[in-house]
Amino acid sequence: MLNITKDEVWAFWPTTVCNSFPEDPGNLYLSGKKHFKLELDFMLTDETDHYKAIFNILPAYSMLKLLRDRMIFVASFEGDIKEDHNLPLLIKPNERINLTYEFQPDSFINLFIKNINTGNEIDFKINMKDRLFKQEEEPFIILAGDNLPKHSDKEHYTDITFYEFKLYSDEKLLSHHTFDEFIHDKSVDKTDNLNFLHKI
């Protein structure tokens, strides 16, 4: 498992270390031009009720954040359009969560969240027909925060334990982490695709 604390964030950004290796970087599938499916298994351990971010796909800005009494899913579209979608507060401290975020260009965004402890679910869809998701050349995911330390109010960072991270594109598993092997603050990708997660 990976215990992230408020002092740090982790990123899924393999191209930040070497721009030509790995050969098929998983983060480039988050560009807004290709299908991807992100699966997260985690538990929020931060018991405070301040604003906190679970993840953010940058630089386009596609984020799940928690406020005192609700969750907000932020989606960004071409033309600098940012939409906030209010969702019931399903992610609560010390409860195990399975989250799936799937994006299909020209078709849909699907956010599925299941609270394993309570059995409650949210299945939220955005129709992408005739809409363009905001596209970026060098996308990456921030976990347990909303931005890089230099750009972020660190108060948005939070404590989360991650148990599993999976990223697919068109059924191909691009990156898989169960967080049992770390090298130099990087989680080793079990797929051998070198799509690591790393501490920032």
Place this chain on the structure above:
Amino acid sequence: MIEYPEVKKKLDKVGCGFCLAKWTQVTLHLGTGMTHSCHHPVQHKIPLRELRNNPSALHNTRHKKKRRKQMLEGEKPSECNYCWNIEENSNSFSDRVFKSSEPWSWNDFQKIKQSNWREDFNPRYVEVSFGNTCNFACSYCGPQYSSKWVEEIEQHGGYPTETNFNNIEELKEINQMPYKHSEHNPYVDAFWEWWPSLYPDLHTFRMTGGEPLLSKDVFKVLEYIQNNSEINPNISLAINSNLGVPDKLIDRFIDIAQDLCDNNKVRELIVFTSVEATGKQAEYSRFGLEYEKFWNNIDKILTKLPRVTINIMATYNALSTFTYSDLIDRTFEAKKKHANGQRYWTSAIQLDTAYLRWPTHLSVKILPEEHKKLILKAAEKALYYGIRKFTHDNFGFSNIEIQKIKRLYDYAVGTSTFDVEKYRKEFVKFVDEYDKRRNLNFTETFPELKNMYLVAKEKINA
């Protein structure tokens, strides 16, 4: 610094073979009177007659000017095929792009692009070897660079390979036999004549060998800079060393280096050294090396000279494959231990991987495919050891260090006309003789290659 894709685009606009290093960088082998720009093309002789009225002809030879003409006219000089191999076999950038991107190159891009190929150009990055005096006799080296090799060949002759490897008769015939330490060397004279006008323009000056710390001219340069630093306090100074010389020479160098660094007499000082394997396998390949002493000297230099960086130039060859991953571990440990935020370069120690082209019998191309995969594993390890961005403790392997290991793998597995069977036989002939002359045992040192060795040997005897 300008980005590599942008550099490549601008170079290609002038010509697909255009590379600034043909002007800005030079290596001078004064012991043999040879030169090349950059270090990948085969060296050529500097005609003494060209030096009579122009000591800068140490760099601006007619041979080189003709290659500059080709580059400016959209041709790819064949002597630069190291880069053409990379560009044709992978998507990685070649050294043409890396070297042209360097500050000692890129600042002259416009000037060179608009220049006449006949013009002399004062290089910014100069490497000089004053002679071949060396206490090592590495497997991939030869008499041109090692007096130890000269001694061995004079005693036993060339190796019984097809090319009569390291035979000095051929060197004598083609006029490339190094001047002996005791002989008068007109190339060294030309260098000292050129030096006062060269020194003020230098961005980087690097001394190679032989073993530089065994050369009196090297210490003469160091002392000149100590005494004349006001002329060019921004010089970047570099020195090669095998880090296997007597302790008193290492200590003398460290004393001078402390003065140069502490009193801002140079912009930076970097020590280049070499190793491309670990332990006994490294000692076999780099004959004369004491592996642990080598690392002790690295530790001593990085501890006593907190602003100095060490660059390990790894000439990756068939004997590197089994321990290169360990070398990456050891290098990473040193990066971590000596990261201090005071150095000119981010990293205290760098691992710069190049593939060996000559002698061909030691190329990674002779290896079985399953061993080549170890190169990829090593590149993956370096990637995981990569520098973590956006943090203060930013030690680790850089983008370029990682790319160079990865592209070595691309080269190793790339398709080519390389005659594997032929060079495996040549390899066996070489190591048999090498073992005999030096009282070594190849198959004990490299059990991983025993099978390849025995199969090739059987074919020789068939």
